[in-house]
Amino acid sequence: MRHIISLLLENESGALSRVAGLFSARGYNIEALTVAPTDDPTMSRMTLVTAGREEVIEQIKKQLNKLIDVVKLQDLADGPHIERELMLIKVRAEEDNRPELMRLSEIFRARIIDVTETSYVIEVTGTGDKLDAFVAAIPNGLITEVVRSGPSGISRGAKGLTI
Amino acid sequence: MELSGAEIVVQALQDEGVEYVFGYPGGAVLHIYDAIFKSQAFKHVLVRHEQGAVHAADGYSRSTGKPGVALVTSGPGATNAVTGLATAYMDSVPLIVISGQVPTPVIGSDAFQEVDTVGITRPCTKHNFLVKDPRLLAETFKRAFHIATTGRPGPVLIDIPKDVTDPNVTVSYEYPKSIKLRSYNPAQAGHLGQIKKAVELVTKAERPMVYTGGGVIHGEASKELTELVKHMNLPITQTLMGLGSYPGTDKQFLGMLGMHGTYEANMAMHECDVLLAIGVRFDDRVTGKLDQFCPDAAIIHIDIDPSSISKNVRVDVPIVGPVKSVLRDFLRLVKEESWTGNNQLQQLWWQQIETWRSRLCLNYDRNSSKIKPQFAIETLYNITNGELYLTSDVGQHQMFAAQFYKFNEPRRWINSGGLGTMGFGLPSAMGVQLAHPGKPVACISGEASILMCIQELATCKQHDLPIKIVLLNNGYMGMVRQWQEMFYDKRYSHSYVEALPDFVKLAESFGHVGMNLERPQDLEPAMREAFAMKDRLVFMNVIVDPEENVYPMIAMGQGHHNMHLAPERELA
Numbered sequence: 040m041r042h043i044i045s046l047l048l049e050n051e052s053g054a055l056s057r058v059a060g061l062f063s064a065r066g067y068n069i070e071a072l073t074v075a076p077t078d079d080p081t082m083s084r085m086t087l088v089t090a091g092r093e094e095v096i097e098q099i100k101k102q103l104n105k106l107i108d109v110v111k112l113q114d115l116a117d118g119p120h121i122e123r124e125l126m127l128i129k130v131r132a133e134e135d136n137r138p139e140l141m142r143l144s145e146i147f148r149a150r151i152i153d154v155t156e157t158s159y160v161i162e163v164t165g166t167g168d169k170l171d172a173f174v175a176a177i178p179n180g181l182i183t184e185v186v187r188s189g190p191s192g193i194s195r196g197a198k199g200l201t202i
Numbered sequence: 203m204e205l206s207g208a209e210i211v212v213q214a215l216q217d218e219g220v221e222y223v224f225g226y227p228g229g230a231v232l233h234i235y236d237a238i239f240k241s242q243a244f245k246h247v248l249v250r251h252e253q254g255a256v257h258a259a260d261g262y263s264r265s266t267g268k269p270g271v272a273l274v275t276s277g278p279g280a281t282n283a284v285t286g287l288a289t290a291y292m293d294s295v296p297l298i299v300i301s302g303q304v305p306t307p308v309i310g311s312d313a314f315q316e317v318d319t320v321g322i323t324r325p326c327t328k329h330n331f332l333v334k335d336p337r338l339l340a341e342t343f344k345r346a347f348h349i350a351t352t353g354r355p356g357p358v359l360i361d362i363p364k365d366v367t368d369p370n371v372t373v374s375y376e377y378p379k380s381i382k383l384r385s386y387n388p389a390q391a392g393h394l395g396q397i398k399k400a401v402e403l404v405t406k407a408e409r410p411m412v413y414t415g416g417g418v419i420h421g422e423a424s425k426e427l428t429e430l431v432k433h434m435n436l437p438i439t440q441t442l443m444g445l446g447s448y449p450g451t452d453k454q455f456l457g458m459l460g461m462h463g464t465y466e467a468n469m470a471m472h473e474c475d476v477l478l479a480i481g482v483r484f485d486d487r488v489t490g491k492l493d494q495f496c497p498d499a500a501i502i503h504i505d506i507d508p509s510s511i512s513k514n515v516r517v518d519v520p521i522v523g524p525v526k527s528v529l530r531d532f533l534r535l536v537k538e539e540s541w542t543g544n545n546q547l548q549q550l551w552w553q554q555i556e557t558w559r560s561r562l563c564l565n566y567d568r569n570s571s572k573i574k575p576q577f578a579i580e581t582l583y584n585i586t587n588g589e590l591y592l593t594s595d596v597g598q599h600q601m602f603a604a605q606f607y608k609f610n611e612p613r614r615w616i617n618s619g620g621l622g623t624m625g626f627g628l629p630s631a632m633g634v635q636l637a638h639p640g641k642p643v644a645c646i647s648g649e650a651s652i653l654m655c656i657q658e659l660a661t662c663k664q665h666d667l668p669i670k671i672v673l674l675n676n677g678y679m680g681m682v683r684q685w686q687e688m689f690y691d692k693r694y695s696h697s698y699v700e701a702l703p704d705f706v707k708l709a710e711s712f713g714h715v716g717m718n719l720e721r722p723q724d725l726e727p728a729m730r731e732a733f734a735m736k737d738r739l740v741f742m743n744v745i746v747d748p749e750e751n752v753y754p755m756i757a758m759g760q761g762h763h764n765m766h767l768a769p770e771r772e773l774a
């Protein structure tokens with residue numbers, strides 16, 4: 040099963056490579072990984088998407104917790120949560136495709152954030168599925184470039200992942 | 203106190219109570235060596251190769267329980283230390299390894315003797331640090347010692363760029379009294395509810411079995427283990443790393459388990475209904491085929507490291523905590539229940555075990571005209587009354603030593619289990635001998651292994667270390683040859699050790715005593731003579747039967763009940 044694991048990490052150089060190294064050394068699957076500072080400058084927050092049998096996920100969480108730089112860990116799959124990903128997509132936008140691209144953007148609540156005579160850059164946020172659907176909906180041959188941030192996740196409700 | 207970075211390194215080690223530092227100088231650590239020159243803080247032991255430094259620190263640590271310390275230079279000094287770090291990491295040995303690094307302004311420029319030491323050592327240390335500011339040194343040392351020695355112990359490396367130890371830059375120094383890390387909090391006690399469940403299982407068991415490992419030794423829980431096992435009359439087996447934490451001469455001890463474990467230990471594992479696993483990690487050399495592992499048993503696992511639990515084998519009652527306190531709680535609960543034992547069932551179980559034991563699986567040809575390696579170890583055991591600190595290299599000799607030398611105390615049997623590092627024996631013995639002056643220390647080795655760190659004979663001379671080397675010389679990489687005999691139709695591909703040196707002359711050239719021993723009847727008097735030379739290193743080159751194999755043996759991918767016994771035993 041797919042799991043989204045949230046981590047609070049010490050903001051030390053090398054912390055990211057400890058996590059990445061763990062996954063490659065132990066042969067764990069890693070689908071996406073995002074990391075950025077938090078409101079507390081001494082810590083960064085990582086969201087990690089992985090998939091595997093439950094025993095393997097259990098081991099992944101234990102091994103992550105064992106890293107000295109990991110302050111706190113939460114498996115978002117344990118409860119209701121929200122997941123969002125940002126995508127920037129550059130498409131060929133000539134006279135005849137523009138209406139279709141604008142209509143699609145509206146349906147997906149996407150925004151066109153850059154326009155040239157021949158291209159658009161469109162910004163979309165949502166779950167991974169929604170982004171997949173948007174990519175699939177763009178007419179054939181128009182996509183020039185796709186950039187996805189990888190998912191960020193947060194649990195629902197008042198409780199937060201804090202120290 | 204105002205100190206330079208180099209002085210802080212020395213002072214911090216002193217404040218940690220370090221007795222010995224095993225090291226080798228070089229450009230990036232010259233400032234530190236200069237501070238050492240001016241200080242009496244600890245004794246520095248100059249080794250002849252950085253691998254030797256780390257193994258020596260390792261031997262010091264394994265035989266005392268205290269952290270071992272090594273100091274190496276950048277680049278090749280650090281890469282030479284990697285095997286030592288990986289060895290210690292696999293066996294959870296607390297070490298502090300300090301490496302020099304090129305100055306911070308040139309890091310990343312492929313400077314002379316620059317390697318990414320923290321990058322290289324990340325997967326083989328418990329944690330590592332790159333210290334870029336002398337003001338952070340004291341705190342980093344405190345953290346490093348704390349991390350290395352608590353929880354599941356392990357090696358920690360501190361990489362220090364040369365400018366950080368600059369003698370002309372001083373900063374104020376105060377060694378932290380205590381340290382708390384928000385991201386690192388090893389369990390302080392086991393969960394009582396879980397311990398109760400475990401007690402219930404063991405007290406109701408019909409065929410209980412105890413299986414313990416290195417964790418009991420690291421956790422200083424020998425006394426508690428012995429008391430519990432005695433109180434409940436349980437059969438016990440131990441891993442290669444666990445030997446000595448329960449008296450090896452006691453009747454309840456079934457010997458080592460696993461690939462070269464005894465018939466009785468492996469069969470009891472296979473047939474038990476409750477397995478109490480303590481400070482172990484279910485290593486593949488121990489478990490054999492996983493889906494045939496203890497097929498009928500409810501498994502209780504006590505360990506300080508949560509990630510060891512249910513890693514290879516699904517556990518029914520996990521207990522995360524320090525083994526010492528968990529075993530104390532366990533025994534207290536057993537006593538509170540005023541449990542008196544299930545005599546009839548236990549008798550049946552013990553009868554069954556005795557039947558297995560009566561196969562005498564470790565028997566060998568005692569009338570051979572050649573020296574059997576087993577005979578050499580038995581003789582060594584007898585003439586030393588089982589009181590040695592014994593280190594080992596890796597191969598058949600290691601297995602024979604584990605099978606035939608009985609350890610009644612922990613921290614006496616020092617060997618590389620997890621990584622299986624040839625070359626470990628001699629340098630680790632140096633650390634052991636320094637930690638235990640005046641005590642008998644021996645190293646069991648093979649003619650292939652000993653050559654991997656032979657240069658340390660010079661260190662032994664310089665520091666007057668009267669180690670006794672017992673070389674079981676079979677002319678082969680015996681363990682490799684055994685596999686080739688059994689699984690490759692006797693195609694002995696490159697396992698013959700040709701062009702061996704004259705070991706007696708070799709030992710003598712380093713200033714030591716050498717002996718050649720070829721006849722079984724000479725062994726005992728010669729060993730007595732060697733051990734009587736209390737202030738000399740004696741190198742005993744014992745020519746043993748070249749094609750002796752280690753039995754019993756579980757081939758890879760087999761369960762505990764599928765053992766090969768020695769051919770003559772198999773018929774019995």
Ligand SMILES: Cc1ncc(C[n+]2csc(CCOP(=O)(O)OP(=O)(O)O)c2C)c(N)n1
Nearest residue numbers: 597598599624648649650651678679680681
């Ligand atoms: C550094 C290293 N290289 C290779 C091996 C693989 N290996 C394991 S045992 C062994 C042979 C050891 O031969 P020797 O020291 O003569 O011991 P014996 O088995 O003959 O007692 C080898 C090559 C190892 N364990 N370590």
Ligand SMILES: [Mg+2]
Nearest residue numbers: 648649678680
């Ligand atoms: Mg050999």
